Structures are given as C-alpha cells and as structure tokens.
Amino acid sequence: MFDNVAHPGLKALLSFEATRHQVPVEFQESPDFPPSPTPFVPRIEILAYAGREDGGLSLPVAGGTMAYEGPLASACGMLDEEIRVGDVLVGGVIGNRIVLRLSLEILFRQADPPSTDTPDPTTPSVNLAHQVFDAIMANALPLALQNLRAHDWRSETDAYVRMKLDVLDRSTREWREEIARNDRTIDEKTWEIMGLVTRNERLREALSGFQDATRMQHRRRATEEHGEMVKMLGAGAIHNLRCSDGQVDFETGTITIDYDDYDYALGPFRVELNLAESSVRITGMPGCPKVDGYSHPHVASGGTPCLGNMAPIIAKTMGAGDVVGAIGTVLEFLRSYNHGNGYVDLMRWNPDYQDDDDKHESCFDNSACHDCVVCSDSDCPYRDGSEHRCWENHDRQECIDCGDCGYRDTAIQQCREEHEAEPWVCTDCVSSCSFAGDLSECHDGHGGDRCGDCPLNDCRHHPQEEKDDDVPEAEAPAA
Numbered sequence: 001m002f003d004n005v006a007h008p009g010l011k012a013l014l015s016f017e018a019t020r021h022q023v024p025v026e027f028q029e030s031p032d033f034p035p036s037p038t039p040f041v042p043r044i045e046i047l048a049y050a051g052r053e054d055g056g057l058s059l060p061v062a063g064g065t066m067a068y069e070g071p072l073a074s075a076c077g078m079l080d081e082e083i084r085v086g087d088v089l090v091g092g093v094i095g096n097r098i099v100l101r102l103s104l105e106i107l108f109r110q111a112d113p114p115s116t117d118t119p120d121p122t123t124p125s126v127n128l129a130h131q132v133f134d135a136i137m138a139n140a141l142p143l144a145l146q147n148l149r150a151h152d153w154r155s156e157t158d159a160y161v162r163m164k165l166d167v168l169d170r171s172t173r174e175w176r177e178e179i180a181r182n183d184r185t186i187d188e189k190t191w192e193i194m195g196l197v198t199r200n201e202r203l204r205e206a207l208s209g210f211q212d213a214t215r216m217q218h219r220r221r222a223t224e225e226h227g228e229m230v231k232m233l234g235a236g237a238i239h240n241l242r243c244s245d246g247q248v249d250f251e252t253g254t255i256t257i258d259y260d261d262y263d264y265a266l267g268p269f270r271v272e273l274n275l276a277e278s279s280v281r282i283t284g285m286p287g288c289p290k291v292d293g294y295s296h297p298h299v300a301s302g303g304t305p306c307l308g309n310m311a312p313i314i315a316k317t318m319g320a321g322d323v324v325g326a327i328g329t330v331l332e333f334l335r336s337y338n339h340g341n342g343y344v345d346l347m348r349w350n351p352d353y354q355d356d357d358d359k360h361e362s363c364f365d366n367s368a369c370h371d372c373v374v375c376s377d378s379d380c381p382y383r384d385g386s387e388h389r390c391w392e393n394h395d396r397q398e399c400i401d402c403g404d405c406g407y408r409d410t411a412i413q414q415c416r417e418e419h420e421a422e423p424w425v426c427t428d429c430v431s432s433c434s435f436a437g438d439l440s441e442c443h444d445g446h447g448g449d450r451c452g453d454c455p456l457n458d459c460r461h462h463p464q465e466e467k468d469d470d471v472p473e474a475e476a477p478a479a
Contacts, residue, residue: 049073060086066128070106297342
C-alpha cells in the first residue's frame with residue numbers, strides 16, 4: 001500500500017488513517033489538478049500539488065509555526081468545503097477527494113532534522129509535519145467519508161440496470177430477426193435440396209430406362225415416335241415440326257380454353273422442347289392476342305410456362321425420351337386454366353371484359369390505411385398487405401387502442417418489453433390494453449421480482465404495504 005509515497009513518515013500516517021477509518025485511501029502528488037470532476041469511486045483520494053507554481057506558507061502548530069517553501073497552487077478549483085490549518089487555506093474537499101495546495105512529500109522532508117544533528121534523548125521529539133498532517137486530516141477526512149457514504153449508488157445501479165436491459169432487449173430482438181432470416185434461408189435451401197433430389201431420381205429413372213434397352217431398340221422407338229408426330233401434323237394437331245440440335249419445335253393452331261361458359265381463343269403458339277435440358281419454352285406467334293405482354297395466363301412474358309402439377313409429368317416424359325407424350329401434355333396445358341394462379345386473369349382475353357383495377361386504385365388513393373384493413377372486398381388487390389401497411393403508418397398506441405387486426409398483440413408485446421424494467425408504468429396507463437391499470441397483471445407479469453423497486457408505495461403488493469399489514473393492531477387497555 002502507498003508504494004508511490006517516498007517519505008516513510010508520510011506513508012505510515014496514510015496507512016494509519018486508512019486502517020483507522022476502514023476505507024481504501026489513494027495518495028498522489030500531481031503537477032496539476034483535473035479540470036473537471038472524475039467519475040465517483042468508492043475510496044478516499046488525496047491529491048497534493050507538486051507543480052511548477054512555488055510559494056511559502058507559515059503554518060500554525062503547537063507552540064509556534066512551521067515554514068513551508070515549495071510547490072504551492074494558487075487555487076484548487078471548485079471546492080465543496082475549504083480546509084484550513086488555523087487561518088491558512090491549505091486545500092479543500094470535492095466529493096470523495098481531498099485536494100491540497102502544497103506537497104506533503106516536501107512538507108515532511110522540510111520537517112526532518114538535519115542528518116548531522118544528534119538527537120537529545122532527554123528532549124521529547126516533536127515532528128511539525130505530523131502536526132500539520134493531523135490538522136488537515138482531522139477536518140478533511142470526516143467530510144470526504146460523509147460524501148463517500150452519502151453517494152447515490154442506487155441511481156447509478158438503476159441506470160446500469162436500465163442500460164443492461166436495453167442491451168438485452170436489443171440483442172434478443174436482433175437474435176429473433178436473425179433466427180427468422182436463418183429459418184427462411186433453411187426453407188429455401190430445403191426446397192432447393194428437395195428439387196435436386198427429385199431431379200436426381202428422375203435422371204436415375206431415365207438412365208435406367210435407357211440402359212435397359214439396346215441401341216437398336218432406341219432406333220426403332222425413335223422411328224415410331226417420328227411417325228406419330230407426322231400423324232399429328234397430318235391431323236392438324238401441330239404445325240411446322242422441326243427436329244434438330246437436340247430440340248423439337250412445333251407450332252399450334254388457335255388454342256381455345258372453355259371456362260365459365262365462355263370459349264377464350266388464344267394462340268397460335270410456338271413450342272420449343274429442349275430434350276437435353278428437359279425444358280419447355282412457349283411464345284405467342286404473330287397475331288396472337290396478348291394482355292399486358294402475356295400470350296397465355298400461365299406463361300410468363302419471357303416464354304417460361306408455369307406448369308403447376310403438369311411439371312413432373314412433362315419432365316418425366318421428356319426425361320424418358322417420350323417426346324410425343326410431352327407434346328400431348330403441353331397441348332393439354334395450353335387448353336387449361338387455374339383461376340387465381342395465373343400471371344393475368346383469363347377473363348381479360350374476353351373483348352367485353354371491364355377492368356376493375358381503376359376502381360380499386362381510385363379507392364386506394366382516396367382511403368386511409370385503416371379503411372383497407374376493415375374493407376370486405378376480397379377481390380381488391382390492395383387488401384393483401386393492408387394490415388402491415390396500417391401498422392407501419394401508425395404509432396404503437398393507436399394500434400393498441402384499435403384492435404381491428406393481429407398487430408394489436410404485437411404492439412402490446414412491444415410495449416410490455418419496453419417497460420419490462422419498470423412494469424409499474426402500466427398501472428398508470430389508460431389505453432384499452434388488458435394490462436393497463438391492473439395491479440394484479442403488473443405483479444403477475446414479473447412474479448413480484450420488481451416490487452422492491454416500485455415507487456407505488458400504496459400498492460398492496462409493495463413490500464412496505466405488506467409489512468404494514470403484518471403489524472398487529474395495538475390491544476385495547478384492560479378496563
């Protein structure tokens with residue numbers, strides 16, 4: 001302790017004071033004083049000046065004075081209390097810190113007797129520096145100890161608890177979001193893996209079928225297959241058949257879809273079957289009626305068909321080399337329609353079709369977000385996602401008071417998490433939330449763990465209130 005103190009007498013007195021008051025003491029000689037208070041620490045700090053300013057003091061001691069010459073600060077900054085030896089200002093107290101204008105090391109060295117003097121054993125030895133030190137500490141230490149013990153550690157603890165809980169809340173939100181992202185990625189990768197597994201099964205099945213037949217059988221089968229396609233040409237089922245570079249191309253006539261008592265005339269189409277890749281591309285021929293660039297409700301504008309449940313059938317027939325079967329399946333696909341799953345509604349190919357998009361768009365432009373939430377028009381394209389749009393454009397309290405969609409529970413949960421460190425805030429709330437104003441909900445929500453921190457002393461669950469309830473009433477005096 002006090003390894004930075006050079007003078008043995010000063011070191012002994014500092015150790016004595018630390019032991020006597022049962023408090024950590026730190027001593028330092030510094031060339032200057034800190035310009036502003038440092039963070040409070042649970043110890044007594046003694047800071048003596050050892051800078052370039054010099055001066056002299058005449059310090060009163062028992063039976064006379066002691067002259068001090070050496071580093072002497074003109075000021076010690078803002079002091080809570082001044083410390084004087086007699087009438088001489090030697091420093092002051094700032095919180096848990098004792099600040100001195102002079103150097104105690106030099107004070108003690110100046111009080112030491114010359115090394116050439118021989119002490120007189122009959123004369124009591126009196127060290128003037130010890131007297132000055134005792135006079136300083138008798139005034140300064142009680143003040144610093146009082147400030148140390150009165151420091152409001154509770155508010156710092158509460159501030160730290162709030163900070164820690166905020167960090168935990170933020171971390172848990174980020175972790176939940178990351179888990180959700182990872183779950184989505186896992187789902188995507190799972191579907192991708194399942195697709196690869198299915199693809200490999202088909203490839204193995206196709207490979208097995210080809211390996212079981214001889215090359216002569218494949219040649220005979222190809223000859224028969226081409227003959228069947230020629231028959232389809234003759235019957236007018238397909239037109240302009242071309243077979244080259246691993247691809248079979250053909251054109252269709254007008255394709256008619258019979259749906260809801262109306263015949264929709266589509267096409268003609270150009271179909272490209274890539275046998276090597278087992279892929280299909282369908283494009284509208286010149287003169288094909290199009291809606292918003294689409295030639296068929298289930299074919300993307302780039303030519304990729306959304307085959308739905310026909311995809312495995314076409315993939316299997318093409319993988320097995322059954323080109324005629326693949327052509328038949330594509331023609332069946334072009335004549336089919338699945339309402340609600342197309343790129344464009346089939347009814348838009350009806351010349352008498354009236355577009356409702358303008359009506360819905362006008363309604364959306366002139367309505368509030370909440371209007372879309374409570375709207376009952378299931379055909380409106382703006383109905384989907386309306387609850388999320390409303391949630392993003394209203395504050396949390398409005399959502400709690402509304403309750404017309406599932407985001408109310410989300411708002412309540414967020415509000416509860418925000419006030420987790422101070423659950424008693426909910427007891428003063430006047431919103432329509434079930435937790436608002438309910439002392440029992442407040443108590444049950446944290447199991448009584450936060451009751452000791454609660455400022456609501458009149459709550460029946462507060463420890464002080466329960467303690468008062470346990471005090472027996474005074475018995476009436478006997479008659």
